[in-house]
Amino acid sequence: GAGVSQTPSNKVTEKGKYVELRCDPISGHTALYWYRQSLGQGPEFLIYFQGTGAADDSGLPNDRFFAVRPEGSVSTLKIQRTERGDSAVYLCASSRSTDTQYFGPGTRLTVL
Amino acid sequence: GQNIDQPTEMTATEGAIVQINCTYQTSGFNGLFWYQQHAGEAPTFLSYNVLDGLEEKGRFSSFLSRSKGYSYLLLKELQMKDSASYLCAVRGWPGTYKYIFGTGTRLKVLA
Numbered sequence: 001g002a003g004v005s006q007t008p009s010n011k012v013t014e015k016g017k018y019v020e021l022r023c024d025p026i027s028g029h030t031a032l033y034w035y036r037q038s039l040g041q042g043p044e045f046l047i048y049f050q051g052t053g054a055a056d057d058s059g060l061p062n063d064r065f066f067a068v069r070p071e072g073s074v075s076t077l078k079i080q081r082t083e084r085g086d087s088a089v090y091l092c093a094s095s096r097s098t099d100t101q102y103f104g105p106g107t108r109l110t111v112l
Numbered sequence: 113g114q115n116i117d118q119p120t121e122m123t124a125t126e127g128a129i130v131q132i133n134c135t136y137q138t139s140g141f142n143g144l145f146w147y148q149q150h151a152g153e154a155p156t157f158l159s160y161n162v163l164d165g166l167e168e169k170g171r172f173s174s175f176l177s178r179s180k181g182y183s184y185l186l187l188k189e190l191q192m193k194d195s196a197s198y199l200c201a202v203r204g205w206p207g208t209y210k211y212i213f214g215t216g217t218r219l220k221v222l223a
Contacts, residue, residue: 033211035213040216041215041216042213042214042216043199043201044213045210045211045213048209048210050209055209058210059210091155100160101157101211102157104154105153
């Protein structure tokens, strides 16, 4: 079966631009997580959804970051006015409710 | 505060056994997870403990002591392909299924 997919795999943008990162979870998984990972660090929690609603968005660093999951499946992470410090790998993971989470391959974001 | 500690790097020899420790201080607990992450790849699930004791899964075992806020991952019969980062993660602050990850332990397996 298909795993978690993320697009694009790489995104290069200029400081100040807007970007959208997409995550397609495993079919039937109700929980969806977004993380950010910098080199040599563990994944940093950003937000998680249970169905369509954001159950916990306490990890979003500031109001430039926003995520949606309108139909309870695909999710989009949106970053406004990107800054160089936003450069990282953005990981998405999904799970059935309380089961373990499965990660996608990530989107490598580079802000020049 | 919320804190997860694990060693930054470890080195071991092919065929040996290695133990990677993880200590945590959190305001809630609903499971401790270990993930393996090869360079440039996504983390993959290895093991999960929610009750005290040892969980064994082939060459990998994981131990949990909730009273001590301590876990370890034991890798036996090390192979070169086990060279990777090993991430400890705790799930479940009160009212949430949020996961908090440690910084990871980079394991190098030498021939």
